Amino acid sequence: xxxxxxxxxxxxxxxxxxxxxxxxxxxxxxxxxxxxxxxxxxxxxxxxxxxxxxxxxxxxxxxxxxxxxxxxxxxxxxxxxxxxxxxxxxxxxxxxxxxxxxxxxxxxxxxxxxxxxxxxxxxxxxxxxxxxxxxxxxxxxxx
Numbered sequence: 836x837x838x839x840x841x842x843x844x845x846x847x848x849x850x851x852x853x854x855x856x857x858x859x860x861x862x863x864x865x866x867x868x869x870x871x872x873x874x875x876x877x878x879x880x881x882x883x884x885x886x887x888x889x890x891x892x893x894x895x896x897x898x899x900x901x902x903x904x905x906x907x908x909x910x911x912x913x914x915x916x917x918x919x920x921x922x923x924x925x926x927x928x929x930x931x932x933x934x935x936x937x938x939x940x941x942x943x944x945x946x947x948x949x950x951x952x953x954x955x956x957x958x959x960x961x962x963x964x965x966x967x968x969x970x971x972x973x974x975x976x977x978x
Contacts, residue, residue, distance in 0.1 A: 844875045853916075859876060890915075891915070891925040895925050900933075904937060904941070905929075906963025906964065909926060941968050944959065956972075
């Protein structure tokens, strides 16, 4: 028996939380009509199964606890299909509520990888640490 869009959406959400956009794309790719997809998304939100803000906060909290840079968190949230305004709100929440310190996170990675000098600066920049953080660590223009 073929599932309808709502049943399929609930099944897709069982594996892990998804953004509204990601779930929309998955349902459309399965051949459901746009109107049926929007109805299913609305119902999932009403039931509390679909909440972009909560999903984004959980992802951000996990990444920041793993000492990831705010820039990397932002990139991951955007890749997950969250809207720019939602991502901005989540990043603000994360910095205020999680007590995130990018300088401490950068120092963690330098100790973890035993990096110094230009190699350390390149590594941190590749992980989306801000130029301000690199400057505070002593990695200037010549590093």
